[in-house]
Amino acid sequence: MTATAGLWPPALALHQVSKVYPPRRAWWWPPKTLGEPVTAVNELSLEVPPGVVFGLLGPNGSGKTTTINLITGLARATAGRVEVAGLDVRRHRREVLARLGTVPQETALLDDLTARDNLTFHAGLYLPGVPRRERAARIDAQLELAGLTERQSSRVGTFSGGMKRRLAIARQMMHDPELLILDEPTLGVDPQQCLIIWAYIRELATDRGKTVLVTTNNLAEAEALCDQVAIIDHGRLVTIGTPRGLRLTHGTTVLSVQLRTAGGVPGPALEALRQVTGVTGVTSQAHPTLGGTYTLTVTARGGSPAAAIATAVNGHGDLLDLTVREARLDEAFIALTGAATRD
Amino acid sequence: MFSAGRDWLQAARASAVKDIRTALTERSTLVQSITLPVNYMIMMVLFVLAGAHDPVAVVMHDNGRYAQQFVAALARTRTCRLLIEDQAQARDQWRQGTLVAVITIPAGFDAAVSHGRPVQIPMAVNNLNEDLTHDAVWAARSAVTSFYAHVFPHQVSLVPAEHDQYPRDTGYVPFLALSVIVIALMVSGLLQAGTAAARDWEERTVKEQLLAPARPSAILAGQMAGAFAVSLPAAVAVVAAVVFVAGDHPAHLLMAAAVSLLTLATFVAAGTAAGTALKDRAAFVVLLRAIPVPLVFLSGLFGALGFQTAAVRDIASALPIHYAIVLEQFAFRGLRTGTAGLGADALIVTGFLVAFAALAALAHRLSRASAASPGA
Numbered sequence: 195m196t197a198t199a200g201l202w203p204p205a206l207a208l209h210q211v212s213k214v215y216p217p218r219r220a221w222w223w224p225p226k227t228l229g230e231p232v233t234a235v236n237e238l239s240l241e242v243p244p245g246v247v248f249g250l251l252g253p254n255g256s257g258k259t260t261t262i263n264l265i266t267g268l269a270r271a272t273a274g275r276v277e278v279a280g281l282d283v284r285r286h287r288r289e290v291l292a293r294l295g296t297v298p299q300e301t302a303l304l305d306d307l308t309a310r311d312n313l314t315f316h317a318g319l320y321l322p323g324v325p326r327r328e329r330a331a332r333i334d335a336q337l338e339l340a341g342l343t344e345r346q347s348s349r350v351g352t353f354s355g356g357m358k359r360r361l362a363i364a365r366q367m368m369h370d371p372e373l374l375i376l377d378e379p380t381l382g383v384d385p386q387q388c389l390i391i392w393a394y395i396r397e398l399a400t401d402r403g404k405t406v407l408v409t410t411n412n413l414a415e416a417e418a419l420c421d422q423v424a425i426i427d428h429g430r431l432v433t434i435g436t437p438r439g440l441r442l443t444h445g446t447t448v449l450s451v452q453l454r455t456a457g458g459v460p461g462p463a464l465e466a467l468r469q470v471t472g473v474t475g476v477t478s479q480a481h482p483t484l485g486g487t488y489t490l491t492v493t494a495r496g497g498s499p500a501a502a503i504a505t506a507v508n509g510h511g512d513l514l515d516l517t518v519r520e521a522r523l524d525e526a527f528i529a530l531t532g533a534a535t536r537d
Numbered sequence: 538m539f540s541a542g543r544d545w546l547q548a549a550r551a552s553a554v555k556d557i558r559t560a561l562t563e564r565s566t567l568v569q570s571i572t573l574p575v576n577y578m579i580m581m582v583l584f585v586l587a588g589a590h591d592p593v594a595v596v597m598h599d600n601g602r603y604a605q606q607f608v609a610a611l612a613r614t615r616t617c618r619l620l621i622e623d624q625a626q627a628r629d630q631w632r633q634g635t636l637v638a639v640i641t642i643p644a645g646f647d648a649a650v651s652h653g654r655p656v657q658i659p660m661a662v663n664n665l666n667e668d669l670t671h672d673a674v675w676a677a678r679s680a681v682t683s684f685y686a687h688v689f690p691h692q693v694s695l696v697p698a699e700h701d702q703y704p705r706d707t708g709y710v711p712f713l714a715l716s717v718i719v720i721a722l723m724v725s726g727l728l729q730a731g732t733a734a735a736r737d738w739e740e741r742t743v744k745e746q747l748l749a750p751a752r753p754s755a756i757l758a759g760q761m762a763g764a765f766a767v768s769l770p771a772a773v774a775v776v777a778a779v780v781f782v783a784g785d786h787p788a789h790l791l792m793a794a795a796v797s798l799l800t801l802a803t804f805v806a807a808g809t810a811a812g813t814a815l816k817d818r819a820a821f822v823v824l825l826r827a828i829p830v831p832l833v834f835l836s837g838l839f840g841a842l843g844f845q846t847a848a849v850r851d852i853a854s855a856l857p858i859h860y861a862i863v864l865e866q867f868a869f870r871g872l873r874t875g876t877a878g879l880g881a882d883a884l885i886v887t888g889f890l891v892a893f894a895a896l897a898a899l900a901h902r903l904s905r906a907s908a909a910s911p912g913a
Binding site for chain 2: 266268269270288289291292294296298300302303304305306307311314315316317318319320322323349365
C-alpha cells in the first residue's frame with residue numbers, strides 16, 4: 195500500500211523499504227547465531243507531501259523508530275530506497291541530514307549544560323558557514339519560540355519534561371530543516387505541556403511551512419496534530435489517511451435513540467434502522483419505568499447517519515431523543531492492529 | 538576547500554567546547570582526573586622511598602677512627618637508613634619490629650683492624666621481607682669492600698675502575714620521577730577522554746552528533762581536543778611537581794614539553810577509542826584501573842629496557858608508554874634508556890597516536906549501527 199499526495203518531490207518517500215536485523219553472533223567458540231532475524235520494517239512504501247503534519251502510528255515494536263532510523267541514515271535499509279526531498283538517504287546522507295531535524299524519544303539533550311549551551315553546541319554542528327552573530331540570533335529566536343528565554347542560563351537537568359521537549363524541538367529547528375521528525379514528542383509530558391507542544395508543532399507546519407513527521411502511540415495526539423496518519427504494524431503499512439477518515443472508516447459511531455411506541459416492542463423501527471446505509475447493528479432495551487419507551491442502540495461505520503436514522507424511525511413512534519457518540523481513532527486503531535499486546 | 542576546512546573547524550570547536558563544559562560540571566570526573574595521576578605519583582615515590590630507606594640500627598661499642606669510617610662506608614651504599622643507637626635502644630626497636638637489621642661494631646674494632654686481625658661484625662637480620670633483608674646484607678658486604686678500598690687501598694688489589702657513561706649520577710627517585718610523569722599523562726588522558734566518550738553513549742546524547750551533517754572526523758577531533766584540554770592541568774601539575782618539588786629540571790625544555798604533549802595526546806586518543814567502544818563509564822574506569830599500571834611496570838619503568846629480560850623487552854616494545862618514558866628520560870636528563878634511536882621512538886609514539894585516533898574513528902563508525910539497533 196502506498197500513499198501518494200501528488201506533490202513532487204515529496205518531503206519524504208519510502209519505496210519498498212525493508213530492514214531485517216540479523217541474529218546476533220556468539221563471540222565464543224564454536225561460532226553460532228543467537229536467536230532469529232528480526233524484520234523490523236517490511237516492504238514499507240510511503241509518501242509524505244510537503245507542509246503537512248504526518249503521523250506514523252503503530253503499537254510498540256511495530257517499526258516506527260526503525261523507520262525513523264532508516265530516514266536519518268542511522269540504520270541502513272536491507273532493501274528499498276528512502277528519499278528526503280528527492281535525495282537518496284544512502285547516497286546523500288550529509289545533504290539529507292542538513293535538511294532534517296530529528297528529535298529522538300530520549301531528547302538527547304546535554305543535561306549538565308544550560309539551554310543556551312545546548313543550542314550553541316547544536317549550532318556548531320548544524321550551521322556550517324553561518325557567522326557567529328547570526329548563530330547567536332538564531333539561538334535567541336528559538337529560545338523565544340520555545341518560551342525558554344527566561345531560562346536560557348539554567349541547567350537543562352533542572353527542566354521539566356515539557357520544557358526539555360520544547361528545547362529539543364527548538365534545537366532541531368535552528369538549522370531550518372525541511373522535514374522535522376519527532377519520535378514520541380509528548381512522551382512523559384503532562385496534559386498542559388502537551389497542549390503547548392501541539393500548538394508549537396502545528397505552528398511549525400501551518401505558519402512556517404515545515405513538514406513534520408510524528409510517531410506516537412497517543413491517538414488523541416495524532417488526531418489533534420496530524421493532517422495525515424499512517425498506521426504500521428509488524429513493519430508493514432496497514433492503512434493511511436486523514437485521522438477523521440480513518441476513524442469514520444474503521445471506528446464505530448454509536449447512536450442512542452429514545453423512542454416511545456404505542457404498540458409495545460418496536461420491531462418495525464428496528465427493521466427500518468437495519469436498512470440504513472452504514473448501520474452495522476441495532477439493539478433495543480425497554481425503559482424500566484416509562485412504559486412503551488425504548489432505547490435503541492445503533493452502531494454504524496462511515497460516519498454518523500443521524501439524519502437517516504431520524505427519518506427511518508419516523509412513523510414507528512415518537513422520537514424522544516437522539517444522541518451520537520462519534521467514532522474514535524483508538525477504535526479504528528484497535529480494529530486495524532488487533533487488541534493483543536506486542537510484548 | 539577553505540569553507541570546508543572552516544566548517545570542519547567550527548564543528549570540532551563546538552564539540553571540544555561542549556566536552557570541556559560538560560567535564561567542568563561533572564565534579565567526580567574532574568576530581569578523579571586530578572587526583573588519580575597525583576595518586577600514582579605519590580604511590581610510586583613512596584614505593585621508592587620505602588625501598589631505599591630500610592631502617593638499620595648501628596650499635597657502636599667502638600667509636601674509633603676505623604669504626605667511624607666503616608659506618609661511613611655503610612652510609613655510602615644508600616640502600617638503608619642508618620640509625621646510630623645504643624644497645625638498649627636497638628633492642629627495644631628490634632622487639633617492636635621496626636628495624637630491618639642491627640649491626641654491631643664490636644669493642645676493639647679499631648685495634649683489630651689496625652693489627653690486621655679478623656673481626657666479626659654481628660648482624661641481626663629481620664627476615665620478614667626477603668627483599669629488604671637482601672638490601673641490608675648487601676649493604677654490609679658492600680661496606681666491607683668499600684671500607685678497605687678507602688682505608689687500606691694498598692691491601693686491596695682488586696678494585697673496580699668506574700667509568701661513567703653520563704657526567705652525573707641519577708638517583709633512583711629522579712630516574713623514576715620521569716616514568717611517573719608518563720604514568721600521570723597516561724592516566725589523565727585516558728580517564729578524561731574515555732569517560733567523555735562513554736558519557737555521550739551512556740546518556741544517549743551521541744545521537745545529536747550522529748545525526749549532524751558535520752563530518753564525524755571533526756566531531757571526534759573536537760572530542761579529543763576537549764579531553765586534552767581538560768586533562769592538561771593534571772599533567773601540568775605532575776610535571777611541575779617533578780620539576781619544582783623534586784628539582785628535576787629538564788635538560789631540553791622544548792623537547793620535554795613536546796614529548797609530554799605528544800604522550801598526553803596519544804593517551805587521549807586511546808581513551809576516546811576505548812570509551813567509544815565500551816560506551817559505559819563504570820566499565821571504562823574499571824578497565825583503566827586494572828590494565829595500565831601492570832603494563833607500566835613492563836615498560837622500562839625501573840631501568841633501561843636493555844637491562845630487562847627478552848620477554849619484558851618484547852612486551853615493552855609493543856607499548857607506547859615505553860617509548861614515551863625513553864623520550865622523557867632523554868628530554869629531562871639526556872639519558873638513553875631505549876633500544877631504538879630517539880627519532881624512531883618519537884615516530885613510534887606518533888604512530889600510536891595516529892593508530893589510536895583511527896581506532897576511535899572506527900569504533901565511532903561501527904557504533905552508529907548500534908545506536909540504531911533494536912532497543913537502542
